Amino acid sequence: MLRRMLDVEVPLALRLALALGMLSLLLFLSFVVTMAIGAVDVPLHVTASIVLQQMGIPLGAAASDVHWSIISHVRLPRVLTAALVGAALAVAGATMQGIFRNPLADPGIIGVSAGGALGAVIAIHFGLRALHYLATPALAFIGALGAVMAVYALAATRGVDPLTTMILAGVAVQAFIGSITSAVLTLTANVNAMREIVFWLTGSLGARSWTHVQLILPFIVVGSLLLLFFARDLNVMALGEDAARSMGVDVRRVRLIMLALAALITAVAVAVSGIIGFVGLVVPHMVRLVVGPDHRIVLPASLLTGALLLTWADFGSRMLLRPQELRVGLITAFFGAPFFLYLLYRHKRQGTVL
Amino acid sequence: MDSLIRTRMRTRRALLTLVFALAALLAGCGVQTVIVPEAERATRAAPAETAAFPRTLTDGAGNEVTIPQKPERIVSLTLGTDEILLSLVAPERVRAVTYLASDSIWTNVSEIAQQVEHTVQSDPEQIIALEPDLVLAATYNNPDHVQLLRDAGIPVVVVLLFDSIDRVADNIRFVAHLTGDEERAEALIAAMAARLEKVEALVAEAETKPRVLFYSSFGSSAGKGSTFSDIVRRAGGINLGDEALESPFGEISLEKIVELNPDVIITDEFAPEDNAKWQESFSNHPALANVNAKRNGMIYTVPARHLSTVSHHIVEGVYDVARLLHPDLVE
Numbered sequence: 001m002l003r004r005m006l007d008v009e010v011p012l013a014l015r016l017a018l019a020l021g022m023l024s025l026l027l028f029l030s031f032v033v034t035m036a037i038g039a040v041d042v043p044l045h046v047t048a049s050i051v052l053q054q055m056g057i058p059l060g061a062a063a064s065d066v067h068w069s070i071i072s073h074v075r076l077p078r079v080l081t082a083a084l085v086g087a088a089l090a091v092a093g094a095t096m097q098g099i100f101r102n103p104l105a106d107p108g109i110i111g112v113s114a115g116g117a118l119g120a121v122i123a124i125h126f127g128l129r130a131l132h133y134l135a136t137p138a139l140a141f142i143g144a145l146g147a148v149m150a151v152y153a154l155a156a157t158r159g160v161d162p163l164t165t166m167i168l169a170g171v172a173v174q175a176f177i178g179s180i181t182s183a184v185l186t187l188t189a190n191v192n193a194m195r196e197i198v199f200w201l202t203g204s205l206g207a208r209s210w211t212h213v214q215l216i217l218p219f220i221v222v223g224s225l226l227l228l229f230f231a232r233d234l235n236v237m238a239l240g241e242d243a244a245r246s247m248g249v250d251v252r253r254v255r256l257i258m259l260a261l262a263a264l265i266t267a268v269a270v271a272v273s274g275i276i277g278f279v280g281l282v283v284p285h286m287v288r289l290v291v292g293p294d295h296r297i298v299l300p301a302s303l304l305t306g307a308l309l310l311t312w313a314d315f316g317s318r319m320l321l322r323p324q325e326l327r328v329g330l331i332t333a334f335f336g337a338p339f340f341l342y343l344l345y346r347h348k349r350q351g352t353v354l
Numbered sequence: 355m356d357s358l359i360r361t362r363m364r365t366r367r368a369l370l371t372l373v374f375a376l377a378a379l380l381a382g383c384g385v386q387t388v389i390v391p392e393a394e395r396a397t398r399a400a401p402a403e404t405a406a407f408p409r410t411l412t413d414g415a416g417n418e419v420t421i422p423q424k425p426e427r428i429v430s431l432t433l434g435t436d437e438i439l440l441s442l443v444a445p446e447r448v449r450a451v452t453y454l455a456s457d458s459i460w461t462n463v464s465e466i467a468q469q470v471e472h473t474v475q476s477d478p479e480q481i482i483a484l485e486p487d488l489v490l491a492a493t494y495n496n497p498d499h500v501q502l503l504r505d506a507g508i509p510v511v512v513v514l515l516f517d518s519i520d521r522v523a524d525n526i527r528f529v530a531h532l533t534g535d536e537e538r539a540e541a542l543i544a545a546m547a548a549r550l551e552k553v554e555a556l557v558a559e560a561e562t563k564p565r566v567l568f569y570s571s572f573g574s575s576a577g578k579g580s581t582f583s584d585i586v587r588r589a590g591g592i593n594l595g596d597e598a599l600e601s602p603f604g605e606i607s608l609e610k611i612v613e614l615n616p617d618v619i620i621t622d623e624f625a626p627e628d629n630a631k632w633q634e635s636f637s638n639h640p641a642l643a644n645v646n647a648k649r650n651g652m653i654y655t656v657p658a659r660h661l662s663t664v665s666h667h668i669v670e671g672v673y674d675v676a677r678l679l680h681p682d683l684v685e
Binding site: 037039040065066069070074075123129131132133189192206207208209210211232323 | 482541
């Protein structure tokens, strides 16, 4: 049913409206449901009305102070961070796969995650985190962008197209940075710091505040929207570089801009969440299985699906072993990988190809 | 066609410039707020005179905190503040202490702690639900959690828990200033000072100062700047870790222990059964055969709660060690 509605013969605008409309609705409902449940249970209608009131719509029930505080200061910023990070990783992943024309590409392929990890590990090891709670995201961001720049500088020798070299440089830089990260980790005598570092390396959205949301929102919203703007170019580039050039696309330039945007939003996401694997790699594939290969619909649908997936993954991380919190990076891989295999298997039986 | 493409490129360029400008601006702001000057962090409100509430002070992380009225619903997030708090205020005024506070292995206030209604780990939601009017945290609590509680309008004070005996009085005074219990604090401090003076006078008569080494089952020892070092000095001994370690805490090898040849080895007891087993295997290690402490049967355990406390109970640690080092002088 769903597949028929999203079939290629249906006009693009309609398919877009349908897919994005459904995903947005699902996302909003997921927000309300996942926010209502936690250490303190808040009734669904109270949660919904607090969310609406936060959006400036004075509707629904009055909330007690405790419920108001918990929803608007703890869970809402956390859910928004999860959604933004998920969206950024997924859309960056779809972009990378499109640019490199490689189904195994993910946002980490050009060193963003490894660089971010090193920055965060340094912030924690040297106790900068105790000086200011934003020290870790700040250093992670610097590390992430620094690593990407190193990869690009290594790959971009004059006159040679850096695409293939970039993947190799990415692997090398990741390995190099990874060894420094491990060295710092080994040298950390403080058990608390060690725990923090390991936690950061497995990703977490615990205790994200409005400050975190404010820090990442402009980057991710503007960066993702700009990427969507290039979706048509990605389609054309899928036909091959020469074909794209003959159709008036400045391939190298477009590629560079898209890489920079994808790296930027990934760096921002990594800075506040730590390393969350799987989302950027697999969400685009999931989306393509349902909506087909057209980037004009794959990119926005990946964005919303990424948000949706990470919202629920974070919910799982809070709830599964309550009151202990699991790391969200573990959840995405643990539940996401089998689900992905299931999708692949089903589609293989139906005779469709990825 | 050509002009269309060009217009498209131009629009893109404008948008990109906007994004990067925004990015640079935001990144700039982010970096600027990261650094808190050392001097500012060091200054804490000197709680000298008794002022009425509301009280405004600078906490151990350099944040200005205002406590609107005398706190009656206090939540403590660290073992150290649990102990000080419960020694100062009635348990009815404490909403929650840490989940370890009722464990006598770790604290000296386990009995009072059991009268406190709730225990917390550090889940911000759970803390907000308790509606506290004061939250005590330490520098090693997750700063993100602290920030979230502040965002929710709860006064959170980060206490610098000093680790020398001289600074214990500061810890107590600081917490008392937050809760408005200065008189009780001064009484505690005076009692502590008197007991310390007494034990120091007793061990001053000793002819020798035994050479002591701390060794935990994690294979680490305590050096200069640790409470243990301070305890040993006041108990009339010499802490070998002061010279052997470069930091307050660090790993020490068995070879090093053999080389130092301590007269007394002290281990901390935190899990009595495991500890007994561990200690047996440790003290029977062939490498220690010629170490004085082993030859004279001077390998002891002292309760962890007496050695690692940051409250006035540290005096118990001094007495424990003094009794081991100078049994004839200290009863």
